[in-house]
Amino acid sequence: MTPDTEQERAELPHHYSYSALSQFRSCPKQFYFERILRLPSPGGEAAVLGQFVHKVLELFYHLEPDGRTLDAARSIAGCTWTGFVDTPQFVALDLGPSEQVHFKQRAWTAIAGTLALEPARVRVLSTEERIETRIDGVPFLSIIDRADQTDLGVVITDYKTGNPPSERFRDARLRQLHVYSAVWAAAKAAAPVAVRLLYGSHGIELSEPVSGETVASARSWITKTVETIQRAHASETFAVNPTQLCGYCPFQQRCPVFSTSARPPRRSPSDGLGAAVQQSLLPSVST
Ligand code: SF4
Numbered sequence: 001m002t003p004d005t006e007q008e009r010a011e012l013p014h015h016y017s018y019s020a021l022s023q024f025r026s027c028p029k030q031f032y033f034e035r036i037l038r039l040p041s042p043g044g045e046a047a048v049l050g051q052f053v054h055k056v057l058e059l060f061y062h063l064e065p066d067g068r069t070l071d072a073a074r075s076i077a078g079c080t081w082t083g084f085v086d087t088p089q090f091v092a093l094d095l096g097p098s099e100q101v102h103f104k105q106r107a108w109t110a111i112a113g114t115l116a117l118e119p120a121r122v123r124v125l126s127t128e129e130r131i132e133t134r135i136d137g138v139p140f141l142s143i144i145d146r147a148d149q150t151d152l153g154v155v156i157t158d159y160k161t162g163n164p165p166s167e168r169f170r171d172a173r174l175r176q177l178h179v180y181s182a183v184w185a186a187a188k189a190a191a192p193v194a195v196r197l198l199y200g201s202h203g204i205e206l207s208e209p210v211s212g213e214t215v216a217s218a219r220s221w222i223t224k225t226v227e228t229i230q231r232a233h234a235s236e237t238f239a240v241n242p243t244q245l246c247g248y249c250p251f252q253q254r255c256p257v258f259s260t261s262a263r264p265p266r267r268s269p270s271d272g273l274g275a276a277v278q279q280s281l282l283p284s285v286s287t
Contacts, residue, residue, distance in 0.1 A: 010036055012233055015132065015139040018179045021225040026245065031229070032238035033251040041250045048089050049103060050161045053110045053200075054145065056080050057159055058127045060115070061146060068120035073111055106201070110161045114200030123149040133187040136223045142183045153193035156180050164199040164206065173197060174208055175221065181210045182218035191215050 013020060013035050024031040034041045043051075059076045060068060081104065084090055095103060125147040132141050146157040158177055165173045177195030185191035196207040208214070232238050240257045252258045 012036065012230070015141045016222070016226060016229075017141050018176050021179075021222065021229075022176070024225060024229055027241040027243075027249070028229075028232055028238040029240040029255060030249055030251060032232075033254055036233070036238075039251060039254070042092060043089065044248075045093055045095075045103070046162060048093055049107055049110075050159075051089065052080065052084055052107050053114075053161050054128070054159060055084070056107075056111050057114060057145075060111075061122075061124045061127050065121040065123075068115075070112065070115065073115060074108075077108060077111060106161075110159075110200040112200070113203050114159055114198050117198050117200065117203065117205050125149050125154065131183055131187045133183055135182060135186055135219055138222055138226050140183055140186075140222065142180050144180055144184065147184070147192070150193070154184070154188075154190075155194045155196060156184060156192045157196045157198060160197055160199045161201060162199075164197075164202050164204045170206060174206060175218070177208070178210070178214050178218040179222060182215045182222070185215050 020031065020035050023034065033039045056073065056077045059080065060073050063072060085100075093103075126144065127146050129144045129147060130141070131144060132139070134140065144156055145159050148155045148157065156177060158180070174195065174197065177197060181192050181195050191212075192210050194207055194209050196205055198205055240255065242257050246252065246255070246258055249255065249258070
């Protein structure tokens, strides 16, 4: 890519998302490569696994409550798999037969584990709902995995196929959901009553109530982060933040400091080392 081409593309995003802001806070230079220069960023196996699991759960919760059985989930997973193996993102993984079996086993563990965490008769309001709104003037886009109607109000749920955080990083992981609650409140004129993270593969649910304070805190996190991005853009200074996570960065070859970094091997953040690094260095990573 020539400098002129980079200049043509060097505009701020037309809208922001939680993952974009989290990425900027982790490494401004990586944000610059992906969100400003719009360089391709292959997601890796963990991201593709998450896409498959999310699709199956989305279809499962479209079923009427009486039809939400484990057999129904297995049937949906099988039908979804048939088309999924031909998608570009799955083909790009180039998995061999035994690796595909392992992929399916991990996906089913996440799906079945998620279903075991909650009653089948939950009242679903929406799945994978795309919400575009403005948070204090900031154009913001979120895709909400699931919103349920309870007797107390709306509960927002997000599925995770990675590892749950240690207690130390619990709040940081839940920030994503509090950002979603602020988005929901802005778009629907009423805040949810609670947010949940479901780590189906581990049988773990993290949840927290939503309050006026949590919504205000999430809004402040959004606006302060975007103000910092705007200053970085105006001064053309997107700082590097070399950490062990550089080993997973898709922009290593473009990065001015990667050649002087420790260069850990490129591995999926879904593996054991990745989980440890995520917990210790990037609590806000979402998979
Ligand atoms: S290699 Fe590391 S410092 Fe460079 S852009 Fe990627 S994450 Fe940031």
